[in-house]
Amino acid sequence: MTEATSQGIALALQARAQLTAPGAPFEVIECTDGDHAERRYRNAFPTLPALLAASRAHGDKPYIQYQGETWTFTRFFAEADAVASWLHKAGVCPGDRVAIAMRNRPEWGVAFVATALLGAIPAPLNSFGLREELHAALADLAPKVLFCDPERHARVAGDGAPDCVMVVTDSAPAGSESYAALAAQPAEPPPVADVGPDDPALILFTSGATSRAKGVLSTQRAVCQALFNIDFIGAVSGMSSPEAVAKIMARGLPPTTLTAVPLFHVSGLHAQLLNALRNGRRLVFTHRWDPATALDLIAEEKVTQFNGAPSMVLQLLAEPRFDDPAVTGNLGGLGFGGAGLPQRAIDEVLKRPQGDMSGIGFGLTESNGVGAAASGAVFRHAPRSSGLISPIIDLCIMDAEGNALPVGSMGEICLRGVTLMQGYWNDPDATAGAIRGGWFHTGDVGYVSDEGLLFVVDRIKDVINRSGEKIAAAEVESCLLQHPDLEEAAVFAMPDEGTGEAVAAAVVVREGRRLSEAELQAHVAAHLAGYKVPARIFIRQDALPRNPAGKLLKGDLKRACLSPTR
Structure with missing residues (x-):
C-alpha cells in the first residue's frame, strides 16, 4: 500500500461525510418505513417521470451513437413523446406492463422512456432468450404491449405468442405495429403521470444463471434513489482522486461511454442508459460484443469510459492494440461489473494508465445495483475489495442462523434499504425466501474490514467443504x-x-x-x-x-x- 492510495481512502471518507451532511448536494435523511428507519437522499427525484422531465434540458447535445447515426436528446425525446402518445391512446395506464425485447439500440431506450413517462412499468426481457424463455417471461408479465426487433419477433410470434400488441422496429410483419410509423407521428404531450414514489416503476429479470429468471419489481423511489447513488459514487471518486480527474479534464473531451453490456440489466440500464440520460452524457452502442471492434469504436468515438463484465475487460486488455495511445489514450477508466476480480485482472488494470479511475462495485438486481463501490484511489488502495458501503443501504454479515457477525467475520452478505425491491413479480414464496426480517439475503459470502470496505469472497453455493x-x-x-x-x-x-x-x-x-x-x-x-x-x-x-x-x-x-x- 502506498501513501497515495492510503490517502485516497481517507479523502473518500472525508468526501462522503461532506457530501451527505445537512444542506450538502447528497444530504442523507432518515425516514421511517414500517418497522425500521431507512436512509434516503433528500435531493433525489421522487419518480422516473420527474427525472425524465429534467433530462429534456440537454437539448441538442448528442446522446446515443449507433451504427454511424447520432441521436441527440432532442430527437430521442421527440420519438419518446410520440411513442408515449400512441401508448396512451392504446390504453396503457399507470401500473400496466410494457415489455421490451430487442438488442441494444436507441429504440430500446425510447420504448423504456415512453413507458416510464406514462407511469406504466417497463419490463425489459433477456434479448438473448430463446422462444421458450421469452414466452415464459411474457406469460408471467401479461403486458399490454411488446416492443421488439424482427429477430425477437420471429422467436415470439406464432403458437404461444402473447396476447398483446407487438411493435416491431425495422420492417414490421403483418399483424404488428411499425415502430417507425409510431415514432414519426406528431406527438401530443403525454398526460402527466399520476404516480408517486411508492408506486411500481420497473420489472427487471434476474440473470437466471442457475434457475428460471424471476421478475424483480421495484418502486419509483427505489430506482430514483439508486440513480442518485451513482452520482454520489462519481462525486466521491472525483474528490478522492483529484490528480486523476485533473488529467482527464485536461483532455477536454465530453464524457463518452462505450455501452456493450445488455440494457436489460442494472449495469446497462441504470449505470449507463439512465445515468447518461440524467447527466447529459454520450453513449456509443456496440451492435454485438467483439473486443477488436470495441477498440475501433473507442478510438473513433474518443471513448472516455468502458464498463463491462470482468471477462469483457480482460478480453479488451488482451488485444495487442489496447496499449496504443492512439487507440485508448482517451480512456479515463475501466469499470468492472460484479465482484471478486481475479488477481490477473487487477494486475493488468493497475499497471496501465487507463486504470487511473477504474473501479468496481457490488450490487444486485434486487437492490437496483446499490451495495458498495470503489473507484480511482479507493480501488487502487484495496483492489480486491468491492469498495465502501453506500450511505443509503444497511449491510449486515450474517451466519447461517441469521445472526449478525462482527467486523472482519465472514458470512452471508445481507442488504436492507430504500433501493431494495418490492419483491419478485407474481412469486410471493420466492420473495419470502429471499427477504427475511426485512433483510435481503444475497447468497454472497463476504466480510467488512476495519476501514469499512466490503470484500466479497464467493457465492454460498461456490464454497467447497472439503x-x-x-x-x-x-x-x-x-x-x-x-x-x-x-x-x-x-x-x-x-x-x-x-x-x-x-x-x-x-x-x-x-x-x-x-x-x-x-x-x-x-x-x-x-x-x-x-x-x-x-x-x-x-x-x-x-x-x-x-x-x-x-x-x-x-x-x-x-x-x-x-x-x-x-
Whole structure:
C-alpha cells in the first residue's frame, strides 16, 4: 500500500461525510418505513417521470451513437413523446406492463422512456432468450404491449405468442405495429403521470444463471434513489482522486461511454442508459460484443469510459492494440461489473494508465445495483475489495442462523434499504425466501474490514467443504488465472467419498498453448495450501458457458464436466 492510495481512502471518507451532511448536494435523511428507519437522499427525484422531465434540458447535445447515426436528446425525446402518445391512446395506464425485447439500440431506450413517462412499468426481457424463455417471461408479465426487433419477433410470434400488441422496429410483419410509423407521428404531450414514489416503476429479470429468471419489481423511489447513488459514487471518486480527474479534464473531451453490456440489466440500464440520460452524457452502442471492434469504436468515438463484465475487460486488455495511445489514450477508466476480480485482472488494470479511475462495485438486481463501490484511489488502495458501503443501504454479515457477525467475520452478505425491491413479480414464496426480517439475503459470502470496505469472497453455493475445510472457489480460480497460458478458469465442488467434496476446475487454455492437468495442479500447489489444489482439472477447447450479462453458468459447466457419459 502506498501513501497515495492510503490517502485516497481517507479523502473518500472525508468526501462522503461532506457530501451527505445537512444542506450538502447528497444530504442523507432518515425516514421511517414500517418497522425500521431507512436512509434516503433528500435531493433525489421522487419518480422516473420527474427525472425524465429534467433530462429534456440537454437539448441538442448528442446522446446515443449507433451504427454511424447520432441521436441527440432532442430527437430521442421527440420519438419518446410520440411513442408515449400512441401508448396512451392504446390504453396503457399507470401500473400496466410494457415489455421490451430487442438488442441494444436507441429504440430500446425510447420504448423504456415512453413507458416510464406514462407511469406504466417497463419490463425489459433477456434479448438473448430463446422462444421458450421469452414466452415464459411474457406469460408471467401479461403486458399490454411488446416492443421488439424482427429477430425477437420471429422467436415470439406464432403458437404461444402473447396476447398483446407487438411493435416491431425495422420492417414490421403483418399483424404488428411499425415502430417507425409510431415514432414519426406528431406527438401530443403525454398526460402527466399520476404516480408517486411508492408506486411500481420497473420489472427487471434476474440473470437466471442457475434457475428460471424471476421478475424483480421495484418502486419509483427505489430506482430514483439508486440513480442518485451513482452520482454520489462519481462525486466521491472525483474528490478522492483529484490528480486523476485533473488529467482527464485536461483532455477536454465530453464524457463518452462505450455501452456493450445488455440494457436489460442494472449495469446497462441504470449505470449507463439512465445515468447518461440524467447527466447529459454520450453513449456509443456496440451492435454485438467483439473486443477488436470495441477498440475501433473507442478510438473513433474518443471513448472516455468502458464498463463491462470482468471477462469483457480482460478480453479488451488482451488485444495487442489496447496499449496504443492512439487507440485508448482517451480512456479515463475501466469499470468492472460484479465482484471478486481475479488477481490477473487487477494486475493488468493497475499497471496501465487507463486504470487511473477504474473501479468496481457490488450490487444486485434486487437492490437496483446499490451495495458498495470503489473507484480511482479507493480501488487502487484495496483492489480486491468491492469498495465502501453506500450511505443509503444497511449491510449486515450474517451466519447461517441469521445472526449478525462482527467486523472482519465472514458470512452471508445481507442488504436492507430504500433501493431494495418490492419483491419478485407474481412469486410471493420466492420473495419470502429471499427477504427475511426485512433483510435481503444475497447468497454472497463476504466480510467488512476495519476501514469499512466490503470484500466479497464467493457465492454460498461456490464454497467447497472439503473435510470441514471451507475453500472459496474464487480464490482457486484467481490462482489458476495467474498462469499466463490460461484464458479462463472456473472452480466448483465435486462429490468425493473420502472428503465429502473435492475441488474441481474447468479451464480454457490460450490458443496455441498446451498444458497438462498435472502442470496446472503443480501451479496451484506452488501458491496455495495443498487441500485447495484441484483433484480434477478439465481442460476445454471451447469458452466457458456464460449468460448474456457475462455471468458464468457454473451449474451447466459442472454438469457437463461431471456427466457420467463424459
